[in-house]
Amino acid sequence: xxxxxxSTVLVASFxxxxxxxxxYRRRSLLPLxxxxxxWPIIGNTLMIPLTNxxxxxxxxxxxxxxxxxxxxxxxxxxxVINDVTIAQDLLEKRxxxxxxxxxxxxxxxxxxxxxxxxxxxxxxxxxxxxxxFTQHFSIKTLPRIEEKSLEFVRKGLLTNxxxxxxxxxxxxxxxxxxxxxxMTYGLPVQRQHDPLIHFAxxxxxGSAAAASPGRFLVNVVPWLKYVPDWMPGAGxxxxxxxxxxxxxxxxxxPYQAVLQMIDNGTAPVSFVSETLEILRDQPNFDPQDRxxxxxxxxxxxxxxxxxxxxxxxxxxxLLVHPEIQRxxxxxxxxxxxxxxxxxxxxxxxxxxxxxxIKESLRWNPVLPTALPHLASEDDEYMGYFxxxxxxxxxxxxxxxxxxxSVELNKENLCFVISAxxxxxxxxxxxxxxxxxxxxxxxxxxxDIIDPETVATFGFGRRICPGxxxxxxxxxxxAASILHLFDLLPPLDEDGKxxxxxxxxxxxxxxxxxxxxxxxxxxxxxxxxxxxLKEYMGTEPM
Numbered sequence: 001x002x003x004x005x006x007s008t009v010l011v012a013s014f015x016x017x018x019x020x021x022x023x024y025r026r027r028s029l030l031p032l033x034x035x036x037x038x039w040p041i042i043g044n045t046l047m048i049p050l051t052n053x054x055x056x057x058x059x060x061x062x063x064x065x066x067x068x069x070x071x072x073x074x075x076x077x078x079x080v081i082n083d084v085t086i087a088q089d090l091l092e093k094r095x096x097x098x099x100x101x102x103x104x105x106x107x108x109x110x111x112x113x114x115x116x117x118x119x120x121x122x123x124x125x126x127x128x129x130x131x132x133f134t135q136h137f138s139i140k141t142l143p144r145i146e147e148k149s150l151e152f153v154r155k156g157l158l159t160n161x162x163x164x165x166x167x168x169x170x171x172x173x174x175x176x177x178x179x180x181x182x183m184t185y186g187l188p189v190q191r192q193h194d195p196l197i198h199f200a201x202x203x204x205x206g207s208a209a210a211a212s213p214g215r216f217l218v219n220v221v222p223w224l225k226y227v228p229d230w231m232p233g234a235g236x237x238x239x240x241x242x243x244x245x246x247x248x249x250x251x252x253x254p255y256q257a258v259l260q261m262i263d264n265g266t267a268p269v270s271f272v273s274e275t276l277e278i279l280r281d282q283p284n285f286d287p288q289d290r291x292x293x294x295x296x297x298x299x300x301x302x303x304x305x306x307x308x309x310x311x312x313x314x315x316x317x318l319l320v321h322p323e324i325q326r327x328x329x330x331x332x333x334x335x336x337x338x339x340x341x342x343x344x345x346x347x348x349x350x351x352x353x354x355x356x357i358k359e360s361l362r363w364n365p366v367l368p369t370a371l372p373h374l375a376s377e378d379d380e381y382m383g384y385f386x387x388x389x390x391x392x393x394x395x396x397x398x399x400x401x402x403x404x405s406v407e408l409n410k411e412n413l414c415f416v417i418s419a420x421x422x423x424x425x426x427x428x429x430x431x432x433x434x435x436x437x438x439x440x441x442x443x444x445x446x447d448i449i450d451p452e453t454v455a456t457f458g459f460g461r462r463i464c465p466g467x468x469x470x471x472x473x474x475x476x477x478a479a480s481i482l483h484l485f486d487l488l489p490p491l492d493e494d495g496k497x498x499x500x501x502x503x504x505x506x507x508x509x510x511x512x513x514x515x516x517x518x519x520x521x522x523x524x525x526x527x528x529x530x531x532l533k534e535y536m537g538t539e540p541m
Contacts, residue, residue, distance in 0.1 A: 030385035033079060035070040036060065043072030050214030054368035054511075058082060058419035068382065074221055078412050079386065082419035084426075084455055090381065090413070091373065091459035097388075099461040100374040102412055105222040107210040110240035113247055115294040118302065118371060119211065122461070128288070129295045134465050135278075136271045137183075137299075142468060144269075145183065146344045149473050152179040153480050154341065154535045156191055161485060162528060163536070164192075165521040172311055173201060173304075176473065180303040184296050185254045186261070186270030196254065203246035204301040210243060211509050213369070251297045272296050303466060307473050309366040309512035314478055316513045317360050317433055319489045319500045324435065325482070328353045329524065332483045338526050342479040344472070350479060351444055355435040357474060361421075361451040363433050364504060368418035368511045370458055375413065417455045418511075484528050485521040 038044055048071065049056050057080050061067060067083035081087050090098045100122035108114050117129035137145065157175040161168060170192070177197035178189035187196065209215045216236050218224040229237045261267035262276065272292060279288045318325040331352045336342045347354075379386040422430035426449055427437060438445055449455070452471055457464035464470070481487070489497045504511045529536075 030380060030383065033068045033070040033382075033384040033386075034064070034066055035080075036064065038072050042074060044078075045073040045220070048073055048078075048220075050217070050220070053213050054416050054418045057369070057414065057416045058422065061416075061419060068384070070384075076220075076222075076412055077387075078414055081413065081415045083423070084420045084449060086381075087415050087420065087455070087459050090379075091415070091462070094379065095460040097375055097377045097379055098373050098413065100376050101462070102372055102374050104211050104213075105218045105225050106216040106236065106240065107207060109222075109225045110216075110218060110237055111207065111210050111244045111247070112240070113207060113210075113244055115251075116207070116298050116301075117295060118298060118462075118464075121374075122376070125291075128291050129298070130465060132275055132288075132291055132295045133271075133299060136275055137466055137469060139468060142472065145469055146472055146476070148183060149179060149469075149476055150343060152176075152182070153473075153477055154532065156189070157477060158341075158480055158484060159532050159536045160191060161481070161521045162523075162532060165518065168315075168518045168521070169312070169516060172308055172315075173197070175477075176307045176311070177201065177304050179473065180300050181254070182270070183303070184271045184300045185258050186268040186273055187254060187257060199246070200250055200300060200304070203243070203250045204305070206239075206243035207247060207301070208305065208509050210240070211371075213372075247297070250300075251293060254300075255293045255296060271299055299466070302464070303469060303473075305510050306366045306464075307470050309510050310361065310470065310474050311477055312512045312516060313364045313366075314357065314360045314474070315481075315487060315518065316500055316502065316516055317356070317363070318482075318487050319516075319518065320502070321433060324356060324433075325487060328356055328478075329482045329486075332479055336479075336483055341531055342476065342483050344476060346479060347475050350475075351439060351442060352435065353478060353482070354444060354475075355438040357471075357478060358438045358451050359433060359435040361456050362427065363421075364502075364511055364513075365417045365421055365451070365456055366510050366512070367456070367458075368416070369509075370415040370417050371462070371509070373413040373415070373462070415459070420455050421449070421451055481521075484524060484526065484531070486524055488519050488522060490517050490519040 036044055036047065039046070057069075061069060061080070061082040067081070068086055069080040069082075071078045071080065081090070101119055103109065103114070103121075104119065107116075107119065114120070117126055117133075120126040120129065152175055156178050157171055160171040160174070164171070174189075174192060174194060174197055177200060178191075178194060181187050181189050181194075181196060181200075189197065213219055218236060224236075227234050227237065255272060258267060258270065258272045258276075262273055267273040275292050276289070279285055279292070282288065318328075331350055332342065332346075335346050335349045375386050375388045377388045379388070421427065424430055438448065438450075452467075457467035457470075489500055492498050500513075500516060503514045505514055
């Protein structure tokens with residue numbers, strides 16, 4: 001048994017009191033970051049919109065002349081970052097402090113879904129999921145992924161554009177959804193109207209809406225999750241159950257189909273089949289098996305959403321700016337010629353197209369507001385105090401409080417990607433679409449923020465691990481479309497082109513064009529049918 005004399009206890013107590021005094025004095029001396037005036041109790045709740053939150057934060061920062069702002073909404077503290085350098089300082093240079101995530105009440109508590117590793121708190125379970133992903137989808141395996149991508153672009157995108165141009169938006173969804181299905185599960189995919197892809201879009205669309213910061217009021221007022229299902233206005237609770245039912249079905253059915261193929265010895269290489277084969281003889285197979293199933297659901301959905309949004313935005317840009325479309329087409333033709341289709345060996349030579357893609361990602365980031373982060377330790381930055389989230393309050397839905405006390409508030413770090421990539425100091429006239437800002441004398445610039453590597457796919461330890469796959473798919477799809485087709489907008493009653501409007505989704509996590517119409521994909525004087533002949537009519541893929 002240990003014994004302590006009185007002097008030891010007194011010294012220890014004195015040191016502890018000094019530590020507490022220093023800590024709380026530090027808090028009292030350091031101010032919170034500046035921000036708009038807050039009302040008692042409700043804070044800034046009434047000024048924060050439920051949709052297009054990224055535009056509100058971007059405009060507010062510009063109005064106040066601030067790139068870091070502090071707001072409060074019914075006890076939830078919101079630290080808004082509108083600057084790339086600040087984001088890099090916090091998320092990369094201090095990644096041990098800022099790598100965790102808050103729970104999103106609608107998704108985590110109402111729907112009851114906590115297994116998307118993009119939304120998981122930083123910890124061992126998150127590491128296990130991410131490790132499984134990066135081991136299969138590493139840079140070393142990119143050539144194999146590119147081969148699969150090329151097959152789906154030619155069989156599932158270009159041939160459908162040629163045969164059924166009026167349904168182009170569906171073709172984009174079916175192409176990238178089919179590629180995701182094949183990479184994740186190795187299941188066959190129909191060229192059009194694949195039932196699994198259609199079901200996945202509905203199920204994952206529900207989860208994306210649940211994760212949106214403003215789609216459901218419970219994400220702003222977390223205590224609403226306790227409202228009984230039968231109460232008026234509790235339809236979101238019933239919707240949550242419906243979303244969860246579909247997510248469970250989406251997670252289980254394709255996974256069980258892969259297990260059946262493995263048992264039959266007919267399973268092609270995929271994330272699930274190859275990962276299970278590696279893990280099968282390991283002693284901790286049971287939890288790993290569950291992690292594979294959960295990670296597969298994330299892989300399946302994440303690749304589809306971001307790539308679909310990026311390709312749709314690029315098509316909008318080509319319709320609105322026909323001169324940019326012509327310039328990019330001329331470059332692709334000069335590199336590829338007229339007698340073959342583009343492949344990945346051509347991509348490094350397409351400098352102008354690369355600049356167009358960078359500008360497209362800058363102009364409309366696929367995730368205009370990055371998924372929120374949490375501070376796991378007290379921190380000081382630029383003379384401001386950033387309080388940690390206590391271990392008992394590592395979600396947005398626990399530790400409820402309406403106090404304005406820093407000690408009780410939850411801290412939600414909001415990184416506004418669209419504001420960072422529309423910073424006038426870095427990108428003059430940021431609303432203008434101008435690929436020339438990324439290229440000079442035919443050479444891509446290295447002295448400017450590159451949206452392909454900075455901000456678009458996140459920062460630090462939570463950066464998207466599949467960004468190299470998304471970019472590969474975007475580049476080969478863009479080069480292939482431009483090589484074969486002229487994209488034309490619809491015509492009005494007088495036969496004049498109707499300029500597409502840049503209207504983007506506002507009620508989900510991502511941002512993609514809405515009500516986008518392409519009148520036709522005209523063949524560009526090549527033997528398009530001849531180039532695509534071997535890929536047409538081949539289904540399933």
